[in-house]
Amino acid sequence: AQKVTQAQTEISVVEKEDVTLDCVYETRDTTYYLFWYKQPPSGELVFLIRRNSFDEQNEISGRYSWNFQKSTSSFNFTITASQVVDSAVYFCALGVTSGTYKYIFGTGTRLKVLA
C-alpha cells in the first residue's frame, strides 16, 4: 500500500521554539520522492522541498531542516526558532507511479506559532 501518515494533527508552540513535524510513509517502490508543502492561511500550496529515495542526506535551508531516514520510512521536518509567519498547515507527500503517476498526500499538520 502507498500511504503517508502525519500523526500530529495540530501543534502549538511559542515563538522561537524549535518544532518537528513528523512524516511516515509506506511504499513498495524502490524509487520514489518525498515532498513537503506549506499551506498558509491564505490557502495556496507552496512547495518547500523534494527528496529522492536514493539521497538520505539531511538538508538545511535557513531555519528549515529535513531528516530523511529510509530505515524508519520517515521524512521529518524541523523548524528552528519558529516565527509567527510559520503558522500554516504542512503537508508531506509521496511521489510514486504504480501504474498511475500521482502524489499521495498526508492529512497535514496544523502548526500554530504563538507570539
Add this chain to the structure above:
Amino acid sequence: NAGVTQTPKFRILKIGQSMTLQCTQDMNHNYMYWYRQDPGMGLKLIYYSVGAGITDKGEVPNGYNVSRSTTEDFPLRLELAAPSQTSVYFCASSYSQDRGHGYTFGSGTRLTVV
C-alpha cells in the same frame, strides 16, 4: 509569470446545479491534475492529464468530468452538484512525469454546495 490560474476563487452552488472550474497554466506543462481537499484531510486526486487530449481518473472521479483540448487548459466539470462535493479544489501542473518534479499549484477554488 502567472503560473497556474484557477477561477473562480469561491462559489456557492445549489444541489443539482452544474458548473465548471477553470484552470489554466502558462508554463507549457504537459501534466495537469485536479485535487480536492476536504477539512482535516489530505489532497485526493480527482483526474489528471498527461497531455492535450489525454485524461484519466484519479482516486475520487465520481461526479466529475474533465477535458484537455489544449496544453494550457484543464477544466473540471461538476454536472449535478451534491453536498458531498463541498470542498476546496486545487489544480496543479508539472513539467514531466518525473516523480521528482514538484507540482505548481493554483490558489484553489472553495466550493460550497447547499
